[in-house]
Amino acid sequence: MEITLKVNEVQHTLDVEPRTLLVHLIRENLNLTGTHIGCDTTTCGACTILLDGKSVKSCTILAVQANGKSVRTIESVAGADGHLHxxxxxxxxxxxxHCGFCTPGMIMRSIxxxxxxxxxxxxxxRWGISGNLCRCTGYNNIVKAIEYASAKNRGVEPASTEP
Ligand code: FES
Structure with missing residues (x-):
């Protein structure tokens, strides 16, 4: 099937098999490998992307379901000049x-x-990221990271553990 979708503001028209998962289209057709696959069964959240602005697990969506929609992946998050979000x-x-495997999904969910x-x-x-698993941090520093971003977005001086 031919589908058209926008990925990170770039329009793509692609020929995909009806069974192709969106995560495979993102990683294999578009080479955007920042979106990870941890479980392929909707459990871990490593594959989280934004679909029309809503965070979804891209291993649970068929590529054809993204036809006509807008996808945002971790590759679009930093500024073009490399400035971090x-x-x-x-x-x-x-x-x-720590290992970083869950991080792209955590960040897309947190956006x-x-x-x-x-x-x-x-x-x-903690409730908001409950669909995203991390096996190394114990979550406390992830919560601090999201609190930091929340403060920075609101113009409040963020607390940081960096010296
Ligand atoms: Fe684990 Fe999609 S790869 S939820």
Whole structure:
């Protein structure tokens, strides 16, 4: 089937098999390998992207379901000049990642979380990222990273663990 979709503001027309998963189209057809595959069964959240602005697990969506829609992946998050997004800065400065495998999905999920709730409580953050698994940080520093980005987005001096 021929589908047309916008990925990171670039329009693509692609011929895909009806069974192709969106995550495979993103990684294999478009070479955007920042979107990870951890489980392929909707469990881990490593494949989280934004579809028309909503965070979704791209291993659970067929590429044909994205026809006519807009996809945003982790590759679009930093500025064109390499300037880090507040969430990327937060994860870096607060040690919100160890192996980094979950990080792209965590950040894409957190973008929507902060858009919907610019000043979330710790509990709201933990609930908000409950569909994204991390096996190394214990989540505390991920929560701090999201709190950092929330503060920075609101023009408040973020607390950072960096000296
Ligand atoms: Fe999609 Fe784990 S790879 S949820």
């Amino acid at each position: 507040p969430l990327q800065e937060g994860f870096k400065d607060n040690h919100g990642l 929507e979380l902060l858009e919907n709730n610019p000043n979330p409580t710790e509990e709201e953050i």
